[in-house]
Amino acid sequence: MTNDLEIFKKNLGKRIANLREAKGLTQAQLSALINKDFQSISRIETGRVNASSYLLKQIADALEITMSDLFDF
Structure with a gap:
């Protein structure tokens, strides 16, 4: 079970990174948009x-996508 969760977190993280990069944002720019x-x-x-x-x-809002788009991996 833990292994599945770790795989899920890594896949979700990669998806977010890819979507962020597709929008031309750095991690710092995205974090500023969400106050983190x-x-x-x-x-x-x-x-x-x-x-x-x-x-x-x-x-998702900062990237102008839906929540379901985040999980499309």
């Missing part, structure tokens, strides 16, 4: 943390 430090974005994109649904919604 850039290390938070780094930890999410590398799968080191479980992001809350609220934080994922903030990221």
